Amino acid sequence: MSPSRRLTGPHPTLATVAERAGVSRQTVSNALNNPELLREDTLARVQAVIEELGYTPNRAARALRTRASHxxxxxxxxxxxxxxxxxxxxxxxxxxxxxxxxxxxxxxxxxxxxxxxxxxxxxxxxxxxxxxxxxxxxxxxxxxxxxxxxxxxxxxxxxxxxxxxxxxxxxxVDGARGAELATEHLIAAGHQRIAWLGWEKTSRIGEDRRSGWSRALAAAGIDAAGLGVRITDNVDAARMAAHELLEDGTVTGFACASDTIAIGVLHALAERNLRPGADVGVVGFDDSLGAQVTWPGLTSVRQPxxxxxxxxxxxxxxxxxxxxxxxxxxxxxxxxxxxxxxxxx
Amino acid sequence: MSPSRRLTGPHPTLATVAERAGVSRQTVSNALNNPELLREDTLARVQAVIEELGYTPNRAARALRTRASHxxxxxxxxxxxxxxxxxxxxxxxxxxxxxxxxxxxxxxxxxxxxxxxxxxxxxxxxxxxxxxxxxxxxxxxxxxxxxxxxxxxxxxxxxxxxxxxxxxxxxxVDGARGAELATEHLIAAGHQRIAWLGWEKTSRIGEDRRSGWSRALAAAGIDAAGLGVRITDNVDAARMAAHELLEDGTVTGFACASDTIAIGVLHALAERNLRPGADVGVVGFDDSLGAQVTWPGLTSVRQPxxxxxxxxxxxxxxxxxxxxxxxxxxxxxxxxxxxxxxxxx
DNA sequence: GCCCCCGTGTTGAACGATCCAATAGTAGAG
DNA sequence: CTCTACTATTGGATCGTTCAACACGGGGGC
CATH class of the missing domain: 3.40.50.2300 (Response regulator)
Structure with a gap:
């Protein structure tokens, strides 16, 4: 595969290749950049020498001339x-x-x-x-x-x-759609009172995702009043917010703006001896490594x-x-x- | 801060700066690369023009000439x-x-x-x-x-x-020392039968870390027989291995080759209603994001x-x-x- | 037969920096 | 006042590539 012929010494240049192939520099350049300009046999000959010498164009020189660094x-x-x-x-x-x-x-x-x-x-x-x-x-x-x-x-x-x-x-990526997917999924699993745990109002991404949650609830005819909570992106803040929402026993679903927040909810469930999935549904966002390893496995919205x-x-x-x-x-x-x-x- | 004087048009070159400052190209080059060669006032004048024009040397040209791309x-x-x-x-x-x-x-x-x-x-x-x-x-x-x-x-x-x-x-980073730290920490917390959950024997890093665990046990006069287990780096494999080790009720500490494995152990503890920390001590490796968010917080070896x-x-x-x-x-x-x-x- | 064009290749210049050797300037010593 | 020694500055060549212009032979079209 990798043509590691030349093992040492200075790198070959266009001129080296040209001389060896018995053509001009420009012809070698064309062989690389505009092969259709060359006659078939010339092209083959030049390519053979390029391969033989393991030649690769000097990026600096090329960049200098073409004004494109790639x-x-x-x-x-x-x-x-x-x-x-x-x-x-x-x-x-x-x-x-x-x-x-x-x-x-x-x-x-x-x-x-x-x-x-x-x-x-x-x-x-x-x-x-x-x-x-x-x-x-x-x-x-x-x-x-x-x-x-x-x-x-x-x-x-x-x-x-x-x-x-x-x-x-x-x-x-359509974050609102992601939150909507999450919420619809929770609804399909039989949850009704589904809370949103998201970021502060100043976060555009957070508000966008949140809109997906309200859209899904509205479509299902569920009243969202009191269910949307804004916190900082932090396990402990989420844990405490979850405790508060779980207090009256009616909330059984959580759609979250991030995996970090969702994991905070899982912590609260553990502390209340509630079973994730069976008792309370939780969905995170971003399908992070944390979501993949956290017990018992966190459902999450994945960005492509x-x-x-x-x-x-x-x-x-x-x-x-x-x-x-x-x-x-x-x-x-x-x-x-x-x-x-x-x-x- | 950022000298965004020139907002458009072609980039200034050494020659531009030289002309504007009334010196030669080489002098400008020296102002950049060997300022000590210039008289004080010349240097100041050149630097002023450089600043004024927002000049930065062209990387491609420099790389071509010096053969160093940085x-x-x-x-x-x-x-x-x-x-x-x-x-x-x-x-x-x-x-x-x-x-x-x-x-x-x-x-x-x-x-x-x-x-x-x-x-x-x-x-x-x-x-x-x-x-x-x-x-x-x-x-x-x-x-x-x-x-x-x-x-x-x-x-x-x-x-x-x-x-x-x-x-x-x-x-x-001295992985053996890391595992030793972990094991010593568990011993100090009062644990005696401390298991090692590590990678397959083919992993050099895994065997190195493991050696730190045995060293710490040996130093404390604890018999390591039957406590060292090798598995693949996977939450579920770790969970099952942990269950096996916990079966007879004597093992109360786990030093692990990775956070992934340690999290698997935490899963097993959850399934047995054992309390991490209070009942069984668990230490992971790498201080990953997972370790930071997992309930109830995973002690881990951190590489600097x-x-x-x-x-x-x-x-x-x-x-x-x-x-x-x-x-x-x-x-x-x-x-x-x-x-x-x-x-x- | 004349001219233009097309397909192939060639040559010289240019990109923008630095290296090199040579020169102008500046003191100090004799 | 000249010569030396040193410093600051200069012009030209160079790195390896691509661009622009052109050379050359062979077909047509007229």
Whole structure:
């Protein structure tokens, strides 16, 4: 597979290959970039030499000349509200996978946590990246403004919350639909009084998900009064909120804005000797590692991150080739992973 | 902060800056790379223009001329034995953080899961990276052999298991010491019959950690016979193994090779109505997100990944400047994060 | 027969930085 | 005042690739 012929010494260049194949540099370049311009036998001869020498074009030289680095920047930072830490990691994995096919690479950078713009500018001015993937659009979008202003291509994972009519390309997962799925699932399992445990009102993602819960309840003709609670994303806060809701004994279902919150509910159930699934149904959000290992298994809404990554790269490709994407706003459907926290048997 | 003066148009180059400052290109270059060569006032003038124009050297041009890309490659793949998925993610975060200070950047790539070498060669031949960080040395080290052969710099996170006398630079965390800490902690909490739930014998990391457990038991004069069990890294396998060990009622402590396994033990305790901490002590490994949210909180061995990343980058720096590192083999100490799964109150 | 075009290849220049060798400037010593 | 020694600055060449323009022979179309 990997042609590891040359084991040492300087790397071969276009000129090396050209000389060896008895053609000009440009012809070798064409063999790589515009093979259809060459006569069949010439092409074959050049390709043979390329293979023999294990030649790969120098990225720096190519980038310098074409002004395209084939690198995509992603600011990678510690935990964030909403888009939970682990989620981002899974997304990055998918992204790397998706870029592998296109010859692009992901380059990670970090920045001052207090300055959302930190880092972008430098990479751009150094022409180190061709484009960016932006992952946190819920906290306003100064990055988008910056990149728009300087004309740098980008795609976001996350819709333009502030300005739904914004024209930039984005991919997102329908969180409201996810919460709706969760709630419908609980209703189908026979629950009626289903609580929502979500984030503070300032969280756009949180309010969006919550709307899916109310929609499902409304559709089933269930009164939501007193059942929607807003807390911080924290096991203990969730545990205490759950205790309060469970007090009068009527609430038997919990749809949650995150797995962390759902796990907090499970803690409360354990402390009250209630059985998850049989007595009380609980659904989390994001299908995190925690959901997968927590006892007795947490039903959770899963975002199709692999597909998100593929769509992001597809959009990026279109944008980079200066075309206008047909559908620059792509909303994907989440799915429900059912585990024992909602099984009544 | 971010000098976003120029909002559009072509990027300024060395020549632009030189002309504007009334000096030559080389002088501008020196202002950036060898400021001590310039007279004070010249330096100040040049720096002012650089600031004014928001100039940043073109990375491609610089890389082409100096043959140094200032990029570090990291093969980033889905879940792996031992070094659990989440662990790698945390490490990458720390690594990005650590590189930020040195002007280097992490570039991620993926490869054919069946070919550990896939991807390295191409990046090298394209001179896209200066060096690599390698994270999985437990499965033999074909990457190390390859990179050694072609003379490419690298540092590994993980010691050379196959050949302890290997000369390449590495950083690792003392897993045996971690398991020893865990076991000592359980002993201090009053437990005597402390079981080990670890991975199969083929896992070097697993056997290393296990040795820490036996060392601690031996030091306390406790007989380890029948207490060491090897299973796959899986909640359910751990749950069943725990049930078996708990059968005769004498085992009251569990030291585990991973949080996943420890969580399996917690499941078994729940099913037997045993209280984690009060009745049975459980310690996991890696301080994963799961350990932090699982009820009632899982005591776990934490690897100092932030420090690992710093040491890795430090070694890489030394190697890249063609120096021989003073201490190319760096073993770091893990610590214990105590939570309720080992509290008797 | 003339001209243009098409298919193949070639050559020189350019991308933007740094390295190198050579030069202009600046003191200090004799 | 000149010479030396050193410093600051300069112009040109270079890294490896692609772009732009053009050379060359062979078909048509007229």
């Amino acid at each position: 690198m995509i920047g992603l600011r990678f930072e510690p935990a964030q509200e909403g888009t939970s830490n682990a989620l981002i990691d899974r997304f990055v994995h998918s992204l790397v996978e998706a870029t592998a096919r296109t010859g692009h690479h992901i380059i990670l950078f970090s920045g001052d946590p207090d300055d959302l713009l930190d880092g972008y500018d430098e990479l751009l001015r150094a022409t180190a990246v061709d484009a960016f993937v932006i992952t946190d659009t819920y906290a306003g979008t100064p990055q988008v403004d910056l990149l728009d202003r300087v004309g740098a291509p980008f795609v976001t994972f996350g819709r333009p919350w502030d300005d739904p009519s914004a024209k930039y390309p984005w991919v997102d 991150l692999e597909q998100v990554a593929i769509e992001v790269i597809d959009l990026l490709h279109t944008v980079l080739s200066l075309k206008t994407p047909e559908n620059p706003a792509r909303m994907l459907e989440p799915s429900l992973v059912v585990r024992r926290s909602t099984r009544r048997d | 990029m570090i490659g990291l093969r980033f793949e889905p879940a792996q034995e031992g070094t659990s998925n989440a662990l790698i993610d945390r490490f990458v975060h720390s690594l990005v953080e650590a590189t930020a200070r040195t002007g280097h950047h992490i570039i991620l790539f993926s490869g054919d899961p069946d070919d550990l070498l896939d991807g390295y060669d191409e990046l090298l031949r394209a001179t896209a990276v200066d060096a690599f960080v390698i994270t999985d040395t437990y499965a033999g080290t074909p990457q190390v052999d390859l990179l050694d052969r072609v003379g490419a710099p690298f540092v590994t996170f993980g010691r050379p298991w196959d050949d302890p006398s290997a000369k390449y630079p590495w950083v690792d 990944l932030e420090q690992v990343a710093i040491e890795v980058i430090d070694l890489l720096h030394t190697v890249l400047s063609l120096k021989t590192p003073e201490n190319p083999a760096r073993m770091l100490e893990p610590s214990l994060v105590v939570r309720r799964s080992t509290r008797r109150d």
